[in-house]
Amino acid sequence: MTTSxxxxxxxxxxxxxADLARLxxxxxxxxxxxxxxxxxxxTFDSPVGPLLLAATETGLLRVAYEIEGHDRVLxxxxxxxxxxxxxxPKRLEGAMRELDEYFAGRRTTFDVPLDLGLSAGFRQLVQRQLAHIAYGHTQSYGQVAAAVGNPKAVRAVGTACARNPLPVVLPCHRVLKADGSLGGYAGGPATKAILLELESAA
Amino acid sequence: MKTGKPPFEGVVAEHSATVLRVCRAVLGVDEADDAWSETFLAAMRAYPDLPADANLQAWLVTIAHRKAIDVTRARQRRALPVENVPEVATTVPAPGDQDDELWHALKALPDKQRHAVAYHHLGGLAYNEVAEILGGTTDAARRAAADGMKALRTSLMGSKGATR
Structure with missing residues (x-):
């Protein structure tokens, strides 16, 4: 190529x-x-680090912790x-407001519409069930398995919790191992402990 | 599972400034925003069906070319009832305002030269890609860009004695 x-x-x-931001x-x-x-x-700055929030026209589709890799999630x-x-950000305003209230200890349930399009079948069944575990309470993986009518599917419940596309909002952090130990969590065990602490203090 | 394609946000982030420069060179600063917006809106609509190996920048500049023509036609339609308004009277450049001086020099170019300069020198397209947008041969696109650059240099620097 000629250098002109x-x-x-x-x-x-x-x-x-500023022009590009306006456009x-x-x-x-x-x-x-x-x-x-x-x-x-x-991206929402929370006490457990920046959370990626993504929504379809139907509702909130994904909440992701930083360690999940926000770019990879997208x-x-x-x-x-x-x-x-x-x-x-505009579509996420409702979710951000509710998360603000939750992390401030002023909200115990989420009301924003959800889109469970990233999960299906048994996993989605389990994830829906999570919403029935009340704020400040916990259940074991076995109890959740029983609640969805498949008491032997303890490991599958564990997987469904690990793949929960909407952590915090669908409270998989309220599911513990049968011996009361924390078990795994997409945001890391420390984050799980922080959320449980927040809920027990409120 | 569908084949992976980067989120459109990344396309905007990477090419936003380039497309704005191209639109500004073709239309001027005032009308460039409309063309930019229409370009990315149309691109986003078509993005899921774009082949994964497409040259995104050439694709966007091609859309920008069509949208710039739309913006120009819309302006001409609006201008129709008012005849014989001298264009220069409406936008006299502030003395020493480089942006305006450059735009007036660009506006004075034949469309083909202005487009060739914008798409090659600002849009980063190869001459054969410019030729695909403008029609004609690769050589003609190269010539149009060279003639356009020469005319710009003459009109912007000629009065100060620069000879090239």
Whole structure:
């Protein structure tokens, strides 16, 4: 390629980040109006680290801890649901407000609409069941298995909890091992302990 | 499971500034925002069906070209009832304002030269890709970009004695 002197174009090289931010915000609104914002997401700063929040038009689709890798989580959503994804906080306002209240100890249940499109079958059945474990209470994996009518499926319940696409909101942190020990957690055992502590203190 | 494609947010983040530069070169700062918005909205609509190995930048610049033409036509339709308004009278550049000086020089170019300059030098497209957008041969696209750059240099620096 020839190297030509393009310095006369230099005034166009500088693009003010504020202009790009304003255009991005306009695109978020226009895409939503056009019904083509399949996934809106934002990052929410919580006491257990930044949480990725992603929602379809139906409802909240995913809550992800930082250690899950937010970029990787978005790539999975892109492959499984749709790549029409924008950072667009507006759709997440309700979820952010409820999470704020939850972490402040002022909310014990979540009311935002959910989209369980990232799970199916038995796992989704288990994840739905989690919503029935009351704030401040815990159950064992075996109790959850019994509650969904399959008392022998203890390991499958463990997997369903580990793959919960909506941690915190669907409280898999309230499910412990039969001996009362914490068991695993997508956000790490320390995070699980923090959430249980928060709920017992409130 | 569908084949993986990066989230569209990444496409916007990577190409946002380039598309804005191209739109500004073709349309000027005032109308560039509309073309940028229409470009990314249309791109987002079509994105799921785009082949995974597509050249995203060339694809976006091609859409931007079509949207810039739409914006120009819309302006001409709005302008129709008012005849013979001299264009220069509405946007006299502030003395020493480089952006405006450059835009006036760009606006004075034949469309093909302005487009070729924008898509090659600002959009980063190869001349054969520019030719696909504008029609004609790769050589013609290269010539249009070279003639356009020469005219820009002459009009922006010529008065100060620069000879090239």
């Amino acid at each position: 002197d393009t310095s006369v174009l230099a005034p166009l090289a500088d693009v003010d980040p 991005h915000a306009g695109l978020e609104a226009a895409a939503d109006r056009a019904g083509q914002l399949d996934i809106a997401y934002t 790539e999975t959503i892109s492959a499984r649901i749709s790549p029409r994804i924008l950072r667009a």
